[in-house]
Amino acid sequence: MTDSTLVRVEDLHFTRAGRAIFSGVDLEIPRGRITAIMGPSGTGKTTLLKLIGGQLVPDRGRVSIADEDVHRLSRRALFDMRRRMGMLFQSGALFSDLSVFENVAFPLRVHTDLPERMIRDLVLIKLQAVGLRGARDLSPAELSGGMTRRVALARAIALDPELIMYDEPFVGQDPISMGVLVKLIRELNHAFRMTAVVVSHDIKETLSIADYVYVISDGRVMAHGTPTSLDTEVDARVSQFIHGQPDGPVPFHYPAADFASDILGTREVP
Amino acid sequence: MIEWLAWLGRVALTTLAALGRSAMFLAQTLFHMPGREGVHLWARQMHFVGVMSLPIILVSSLFIGMVIALQGYIVLVGFGADEALGQMVALSLLRELAPVVTALLFAGRAGSALTAEIGLMKATEQLTSMEMIGVDPLRRVVAPRLWAGFISLPLLTAIFGVIGIYGGYLVGVDWLGVYSGSFWSNMQSSVNFVDDVLNGMAKSVVFGLVVTWIAVFQGYDLVPTSEGISRATTRTVVYGSLAVLGLDFILTALMFGEF
Structure with missing residues (x-):
């Protein structure tokens, strides 16, 4: 305690x-x-x-x-x-109708009123951290299992959870x-x-x-x-x-x- | 005997619980008026649910209008009443066929797609992850789809009616040689805007709500396995169609029954 x-x-x-x-x-x-x-x-x-x-x-x-x-x-x-809180699901659970970039941007868009320019920068920083900045325009269906989980990780840390x-x-x-x-x-x-x-x-x-x-x-x-x-x-x-x-x-x-x-x-x- | 009673009780309880869940679900979803972003999500679903259902609605309405004109002509001409063909085509389409057939086709095309889409989102944990991100999937996923179905079905029904009447015109006037003036004027004098057109639209509003409600609820409530998704999709079409046909009888009795 x-x-x-x-x-x-x-x-x-x-x-x-x-x-x-x-x-x-x-x-x-x-x-x-x-x-x-x-x-x-x-x-x-x-x-x-x-x-x-x-x-x-x-x-x-x-x-x-x-x-x-x-x-x-x-x-x-x-x-x-x-x-x-952030949670990384076993299946990744990326939103299949959004691109990699939009998946990571999702928590920022729904929970903050940041300008588009700043959202873009934050998303790129997170994607850079998991090494997938180059994959930003791909759709979840085009990713391998390991990449899916890394994108999901970038999304989970998008809002810098405790x-x-x-x-x-x-x-x-x-x-x-x-x-x-x-x-x-x-x-x-x-x-x-x-x-x-x-x-x-x-x-x-x-x-x-x-x-x-x-x-x-x-x-x-x-x-x-x-x-x-x-x-x-x-x-x-x-x-x-x-x-x-x-x-x-x-x-x-x-x-x-x-x-x-x-x-x-x-x-x-x- | 006791086993049979127990089975009956179990079925009744499961059915009641599902009905309760679906009513709660509807109440939680329907009263989320969409915000700025919600309008955008809704517009996308209108495209998916409504606009993409247009081909099947256009083609089937044209053929159904043509068939009614053909069948009607064969009967009417025996009484020398072929000039009433316009009235017959318009009334049968506006009162019954347009709302009912559109709703049945809608349950098959858009309803099953909605169930499968939401079900797959559930199976791949997308709904759970949305909850964990702090977004309510009822608001974000279900509400735009429910509203899109609710609004697009009456619009599709109106289109069905118009194209069906045109199909009847093609067969009756252009092919079978009914006089065009009497085809239109008989139709105009016998169709009442409130009794026929608005009542038909009122039916489609009810069908739109019920069919879409069944579809999104089946998707949201299913067992997240491949078998669960296939069962739920089938249930959407079966329950949706039965609900449409059953409600159609009740609504017709209320609207047109003179007692």
């Missing part, structure tokens, strides 16, 4: 379609740092980002950003707060784009002291940039600490995840009857 905490999640409970996604998650995201939230697929990492962004409402518990309870804000106040959330930024990227994204996330954080939340299960890349890591599984925080402290974590489940072992406490096999009796036909075929 320090003043340097930007986002605070307390006792978060969330259920979807009768399945408990979170049952009592507590975490703190410090200002100006990169915090990673990791965990196996299907643990609701993206859902957590949507809860922080106020798109979903928790069953119980509290999410506050700069000491304001996200889920008690009016619709208008919530939309105002979102101007101070908090930026990355949803699985490394999924489906070739090694070069992966390297570019890792470098960009680190540089943005260092240059602008932007608070970053990275949701990912790409262990190597995420641990290389994160200042602090939360590991979530089965609706709870299984472990948290700095990347080096997690490397030596003794908990078998966390260790299996961090070191990417195929079998362990999280079994390789889906629960099934005994293999020998199954294959020899001693068990009745349904």
